[in-house]
Amino acid sequence: MTGAVAVADTSAPAPLSRARTNIVFGTIVLGMLMAALDQTIVSTALPTIVADLGGAGHLAWVVTSYLLAEAVATALAGKLGDLFGRKLVFQLSALIFIVGSIVAGLANGMLLLIIARAVQGLGAGGLMVTAMALIADIIPLRERGKYQGALGAVFGVTTVIGPTLGGLFTDHASWRWCFYVNVPVAIVMIALAARTIPRVRAAIKPIIDYAGIGLVALGVSSLILGLEWGGTEYPWGSGQIIGLFVAAVLLLAAFVAVELRATEPMLPMGLFRSRVFTVCSILSFIVGFAMLGSITYLPAYLQYVNGVSATASGVRTLPLVAGLLFTSILSGQIVGKTGRYRYFPIVGTAVMAVGLYLMSTMGRTTSIWLESLYMLILGLGIGLAMQVLTIVVQNTVPYTQLGTATSGVTFFRTLGSAFGTAIFGTLYTNQIATDLTAALTEVKVVPPAVAANPQQLRALPADVAAPIIDAYARSIDHVFLWVVPVALVGFVVAWFLKEIPLRDSVRAGASDVGEGFSVPDSPDRLVLLERAVSGAMRKAHAEGPIGPRILADSGSKLSPGRAWALGQVYMHTRVRGVATLEAIAHAHKMPPEVIRPIYVQVIAAGYVTADDGRVRLTDSGRAEVDRIHASWRHWLDTQLDDWDYRDPADRALLDQALENIATKLLDEEAQEREPVDA
Known part of the structure; x- marks a missing residue:
């Protein structure tokens, strides 16, 4: 994005109550859960899907079509949300997702299933991006970090436990329930969104590339x-x-x-002049390539070679998941404490290469414990490599390109996932065609349809099934062996990543689990800047509440109670155009009599006037509010002064963004102060 900073419409609703905020957050989590889950839920079902529908050569496209459509939707959804309102785009994305899920569940051929998965992907991309943007709309700035971290964690965890859930549906119901299960959840989500999510639209219309x-x-x-x-x-x-x-x-x-x-390009080519962005984009592509490619094809190996059920194949991939989660969290904590990140991708890609090589040696006689160890090693490597990429880019790109750079790294990870799945599929299909033909020629008595069905293959006598099982093992080993060079390329590229000191706000967010999974993010710079401020505020709050310190630093003579009263008048006038004692009391669910004494004080002191039930700030009252506002602005400057914006236009955009944030902080401070004089 290179245009003006978007600001919320002045008709935006007042801050939500805690209960309603939690309900809205739960609604948003449902959307993120469905969209993330469907990236991987079909992986354990793929052998059964191929047995039912045929078209083994198109197997990879069941995953790839979803990822490509998701990548396109994430590029569009953020700006469409600014144009038509995020609530509407969120609900329409859910509706598109429902249609895709129904058609996928009813599909009677591989082509229709692939098309349905693409429709699902369009809905999923919209759900993911608008979910992150809605958090910025409804959650107070000082609390936003923990909600965004939780949402990112939902994305990450559901992405990697999808295979187990897909196996459960495949074994105990039907693979079609991997898709049908979305329908009731999405309907509930749309209904909740209609009743609970407020309508917020950006005042500035975006330009869409x-x-x-x-x-x-x-x-x-x-x-x-x-x-x-x-x-x-x-x-x-x-x-x-x-x-x-x-x-x-x-x-x-x-x-x-x-x-x-382009006026506002989807991916500014100037970003590639930054070595950090280029290196992180390549590494993000490679991490996505290895992670989703392996998660997609591991269950097929486990079902065909080890003879386990779809559910068990999902459970057996958990060592990979455990390793990935462990090193993602560990590396985030270390980066958050030390600010050092360069060696994590170097070590991570090296460990990935070792894990992929070890997995290429697995076969019919490999023990379950050795297979689990190899998966764990691969997961450890992926987790080490993936955690730091987004935060490093956010730490180094120019401010005007913050949103597009963040989205760009995530976009490359999604593309890597799509390419990984496709290339894994090509390698597998080319190899299995030769090996399986040779195996069937050797045993002769087994028809191809039986060899393609893991359940029927397990029912064959051991000596008859052995050549066929070995064919599957060799084919999948061939895939993992050929991906080792990709990880080694990542290892070489990672050495070119520069070590640049991380600012405090970035270090504060480094330990969020969600950062490591590169959840599709809002392309809005203001949203990302607010997240950085939220991280800085969480760190500042560790030393005690920041509000009283801001008030003291402002030089204002107001007590906390009087500052609360003036802030309420300012906020209600700004949001609704008029402030009344009744409206202020109603917003805090208390009788007007409770807050009347503090307003008697500020009226007597000349800060507020009352006329026909309306209260207004006087010049001196406005001056006090401006003084506190300026104090917030100064504090924000001190937290973000290590952002290097030498271009005057960039600095002007940053100033406007900080003014917006300072205003939000003052609004929230006014909402949270107790209506008593100190």
């Missing part, structure tokens, strides 16, 4: 189709595959040309 979004979507899709179909649907040297690669190059070149000229 439709051409850039369309070109990158078509270019990446052409490239993945070429990789997916090469050697399976068509020979690598065929006109179709070469045509797809040429189309991909032309479309992506056109994307770069459009981005160089």
Whole structure:
């Protein structure tokens, strides 16, 4: 984003009560839970889906189509929310997700399932981005960090436990329930959103880079189709595959040309002049490549080679999940305390390479404990590499590019996930076609349909099944072995990551579990800046409440009670255009008589006037409010003075953003002060 800082509409509702805030947050969590879960829930169901629908060569697209559509939707949803209101976009995204889920559950062929998954992905991307933006709309600034951290943790945890839940549905109901289960949850979520989420719309209309979004979507899709179909649907040297690669190059070149000229580009090309951004984007791509590719194909290995059920295959991947969670949290805590981050991606990519190599040695005779150890090693490496990437970028890019840089790193991770799944699928399909044909030729008595069904394969005599099982093991081992060089490329690239001291606000957010999973984020710079301020405030609150210190530093002669009274008048006048004693009391669920004495005091002191039931700030009252406001502004400057904005235009945007934040803080301070004179 390079335009003006968006501000909330002045008709925005008053701050929500704690109970309603929690209900709204629960509604938002439901949306994030569904969208994140459906990235991986089908992985354990894929062998059964192939057995039912056929089309094993298109298996990877069940995941890839979802990820590509999600990436496009995340690029659009934030600005559509600014244009039409985030509540509406959130509800429409849920409706799109419901339609995709129903069609996926009813699909009678692989093509229809892939299309339905793409529709699901569009809804999921909208849910994720608007969920993060809604947190910024409804949660007080000083509490926002813990809510955003919780939402990010939901995203991360559901992403990695999806395979286990998918296995449960596949074994005890049907793989179709991996999709049907979304429908009642989404309906409840839409109903709750309609009743609880307030309508908030940005006052400034965004400029949407439709051409850039369309070109990158078509270019990446052409490239993945070429990789997916090469050697399976068509020979690598065929006109179709070469045509797809040429189309991909032309479309992506056109994307770069459009981005160089766009008013508000989806991905500013100038970002790549930053070595930190470039390195983090490459590493984010590689982490996504290894994580989702392995999570997608591990259950297939476990079902075909180890002969476990779909549920057990999900449970057996938990060592990978445990390792990933452990090192994500550990590295975040260390970065938060020390501010040092450079060696985490270096060590992480090296451990990833070791884990992938070890997994390429697994076979029919490998013990469960050794397999679990290899998965744990891979998970440890992914967790070490992924945690720091977003926060490093936020620490180094120019302010005007903060939102697009954050979204860019997440976008590359999603693309990496899509490419990883597709390339894992291509390697697997090409290898299994040869190995399985040879195995079936050897045993002769087993029809291909039985060999493709893990349940029926387990029922065969051990000596008959052994060549087929070995074929699956060799094919999946082949996939993991070929991904080792990708991790090694990441290891080399990670050495180019510069160590730049992290500012306090970034270090405060480094320990949030959600940061490590690169949850699709709001592209709004103000939202991201507010998150940094929230982290700084959490650190400041460790030394005691910040509000009284701000009041003391302002030089105001007001007591906390009188400051509360003036702040209420200021806030109600700003939000509603008029302030009354009854409205202020109602906002705090108390009779007007309780707060009347403090207003008698401020009226007598000349800070407020009362006329026809309305209360207004006098010039001296406004001066006191401005003094406190300026004190908040000064404190924010001290927290963010290590942000390097040498361009006067950038500094002006930062000043406007800080004014918005200081106003919100004053509003919240006015809401929370007790109506008594100190």
